[in-house]
Amino acid sequence: KAGVTQTPRYLIKTRGQQVTLSCSPISGHRSVSWYQQTPGQGLQFLFEYFSETQRNKGNFPGRFSGRQFSNSRSEMNVSTLELGDSALYLCASSLGGARYNEQFFGPGTRLTVL
Amino acid sequence: EDQVTQSPEALRLQEGESSSLNCSYTVSGLRGLFWYRQDPGKGPEFLFTLYSAGEEKEKERLKATLTKKESFLHITAPKPEDSATYLCAPKPDSWGKLQFGAGTQVVVTP
Numbered sequence: 001k002a003g004v005t006q007t008p009r010y011l012i013k014t015r016g017q018q019v020t021l022s023c024s025p026i027s028g029h030r031s032v033s034w035y036q037q038t039p040g041q042g043l044q045f046l047f048e049y050f051s052e053t054q055r056n057k058g059n060f061p062g063r064f065s066g067r068q069f070s071n072s073r074s075e076m077n078v079s080t081l082e083l084g085d086s087a088l089y090l091c092a093s094s095l096g097g098a099r100y101n102e103q104f105f106g107p108g109t110r111l112t113v114l
Numbered sequence: 115e116d117q118v119t120q121s122p123e124a125l126r127l128q129e130g131e132s133s134s135l136n137c138s139y140t141v142s143g144l145r146g147l148f149w150y151r152q153d154p155g156k157g158p159e160f161l162f163t164l165y166s167a168g169e170e171k172e173k174e175r176l177k178a179t180l181t182k183k184e185s186f187l188h189i190t191a192p193k194p195e196d197s198a199t200y201l202c203a204p205k206p207d208s209w210g211k212l213q214f215g216a217g218t219q220v221v222v223t224p
Contacts, residue, residue, distance in 0.1 A: 004157070033210035042217070043158075043201070048210025055209040090157050092212075100205045102148060103212060105157030 001027060004093050004106035012112045018079040021109045023091035025072050031055075031096025032074040033103060034066060037088040049074055050096045078111075086113045116141045116204050120215035127222045130191050135218045137202035138184040145205040147185050148212070149178050151198045158201055192222045 005024045013019050025032050034046040045058040049068035066076040072093075078085055088110050092103035117140045127133055137147065146165040150158035162171040164180040171178045175196060177188045187200055199219045203212040 031210055033212070035212075043212075043214040045211040045213070050209065056211050058211065088155070092157075094210075096210075099207065099209055100145065102160055102163055103210075104160055105150075108155075108157050110155070 004091060004104055006089075006091055006106040006109050008109060009107065010110045010112075012114065013081050014114050015081055015083060017081050018077060019081060019111060020075055020077045021089055021091075021111075023074045023076075023093075023106060025074070025091075025093030026104055029093035029095055029104075030072050031094045031101070032068060032072065033092045033094070034074070034076050035090045035092065036060075037090060037108070038086075043090070046076065081113045083113050086111060116207075116213050118202065118204060118213055118215040120200075120202060120218050122218060123216065124219045125221070127189070127192055127220065129193055129222055129224050132188070132190045132192070134189070135187040135200055135220070136184060137187070137215055139202075139204050139215075140183075141204050141207075145207065147180060147205060148203045149185070149187055150201045150203070150214075152201055152217070153198050161200075163205075189220070192220070194222045194224055196220065197222045 007022045031050045033048040048056040052068045063079045068074045088108045090108045092105045094101040094103045121136045149161040152158040162178045199217040201217045203214045
């Protein structure tokens with residue numbers, strides 16, 4: 001069974017631009033969660049989607065948004081990029097039917113903001 | 115919000131030198147816990163789910179145990195390929211939100 005895939009793997013943007021990251025979950029998984037990982041803050045939860053609906057959201061500004069499609073694929077968007085948005089962005093998929101399902105992570109997208 | 119503390123922050127081991135990592139947490143009610151391993155620049159890799167106090171899980175040289183307030187990850191006779199950052203996270207009480215500890219960075223030298 002194929003794992004979670006994320007595209008692109010690396011991205012370089014400049015301040016003020018916007019970016020869209022994509023995540024394809026494991027087949028049959030309906031929940032996708034997004035995380036930001038930085039050396040200083042560690043792994044921080046952004047949001048979670050299930051059946052095209054956002055069920056939960058972390059403490060990030062409104063510049064961070066996401067969506068999920070009917071095939072469970074998900075995208076996250078960051079508008080008006082800031083230097084501090086440089087991070088590894090990870091998505092994780094799970095079955096989603098229960099809060100306690102294990103999450104399986106993709107390889108991440110490394111975003112650098114110049 | 116759950117508080118998750120992992121110790122030590124870093125661990126340097128000789129190949130074959132067994133050790134233990136700790137994950138302690140304050141949660142409203144024990145719901146179980148996940149362990150992950152992360153290699154540099156990669157996504158976390160799922161290792162174990164522990165469901166209740168007293169439970170143990172094993173995988174190769176790793177054994178995870180759970181009490182009401184903490185979990186241990188024992189690494190027995192480690193090899194260099196066990197070098198990674200090990201992360202723990204209590205099972206979430208809200209949808210999709212895993213709250214990870216800061217991790218223990220393990221380096222195993224030949």
